[in-house]
Amino acid sequence: xxxxxxxxxxxxxxxxxxxxxxxxxxxxxxxxxxxxxxxxxxxxxxxxxxxxxxxxxxxxxxxxxxxxxxxxxxxxxxxxxxxxxxxxxxxxxxxxxxxxxxxxxxxxxxxxxxxxxxxxxxxxxxxxxxxxxxxxxxxxxxxxxxxxxxxxxxxxxxxxxxxxxxxxxxxxxxxxxxxxxxxxxxxxxxxxxxxxxxxxxx
Numbered sequence: 383x384x385x386x387x388x389x390x391x392x393x394x395x396x397x398x399x400x401x402x403x404x405x406x407x408x409x410x411x412x413x414x415x416x417x418x419x420x421x422x423x424x425x426x427x428x429x430x431x432x433x434x435x436x437x438x439x440x441x442x443x444x445x446x447x448x449x450x451x452x453x454x455x456x457x458x459x460x461x462x463x464x465x466x467x468x469x470x471x472x473x474x475x476x477x478x479x480x481x482x483x484x485x486x487x488x489x490x491x492x493x494x495x496x497x498x499x500x501x502x503x504x505x506x507x508x509x510x511x512x513x514x515x516x517x518x519x520x521x522x523x524x525x526x527x528x529x530x531x532x533x534x535x536x537x538x539x540x541x542x543x544x545x546x547x548x549x550x551x552x553x554x555x556x557x558x559x560x561x562x563x564x565x566x567x568x569x570x571x572x573x574x575x576x577x578x579x580x581x582x583x584x
Contacts, residue, residue, distance in 0.1 A: 383407050386515055388437040388444055389416060390457070390466050391427030398466040399423045400453050402445040402518065405436055412495040414477055417488050428491055432479040433463040437471040440504060442514040444468065446554035449521045450561055462497035473500045509542030510551035517558045524565045532562065 384404045392398045401424045406415035414436060418425040428434050439445075444455055456469035463476045477493035516539050520532055543555055 385438070386445070388439050388448070388468055388471070389424060390435045390437060390468060391424050391433075392431060392465055393427050394430060398457055399427055400444070400448055400455060400457075400468070402448050402522075414475070414493045414495070416491045416493060418491070419488050420486065425489065425491075428479055429482070431464065433465050434477050434479075434493065435460050435463070435465045435467050436475045436477060437468040438473045438475075438504075439468055439471050440507065440511065441470050441550060442511050442518075443550050443554040443557075444470065445518045446514055446521075446557045449518050450557040452557065460497075461499065472502045472504050473498065508546045508548075508551075510545075510547035510555075513539040513543040513547075514551055514554045514558070517555065517562075521558050521561050524562070529566055529569060532566070536562070 384406055387403060387405045389401050389403045389405065390398055391401075401418075401422075403416060403418070403424070406417070408414070416424070416428065416434065416436075418428070424434075443452075447453065447455070457466040458469055459465075460467050460474075460476050463478065465476060467474045475495050476497040477495050479491055480494050481492045483490035483492070517536065520527070520535055524532070543551065547555070
């Protein structure tokens with residue numbers, strides 16, 4: 383199973399890096415596979431520190447923010463490892479790196495849970511939160527998708543957003559739409575260019 387989470391790593395100087403990532407969870411629930419792209423800060427930090435914090439969060443602004451240049455979210459110290467926890471996380475799991483399955487594009491980092499904490503009850507996602515998460519994934523893949531696919535996805539996601547969104551979801555959606563609209567305008571002006579203005583790999 384893949385869970386959409388916020389992974390926080392830090393370098394040897396203690397500087398934290400916040401990244402939205404789909405983390406693979408194993409059946410037992412205490413083993414995780416983190417698959418950062420190469421090159422990425424998440425990969426460098428995890429290989430260096432051998433630790434990370436997996437945060438479970440229902441504030442979709444964090445996901446959208448990290449993909450639109452807004453990474454300054456309040457943090458607090460982890461409890462069992464040298465790391466940082468997202469202050470608004472409903473729960474978090476502190477993990478240690480066990481082994482690495484190398485790959486030129488996206489190595490598999492196998493991690494084991496050493497500590498899990500629940501901070502607040504999860505009250506369920508609404509359709510707007512789902513829409514924002516899916517739009518965030520679109521932003522992370524703008525350079526891989528044709529404009530027609532992006533527009534079709536947004537048309538569908540906008541239905542749930544308009545029916546169920548609160549203030550946080552609307553704010554997050556606005557951040558993402560700014561990036562997507564700039565990308566569409568750029569590609570439309572240079573139809574032969576495959577480049578994207580969004581550097582969204584975590």
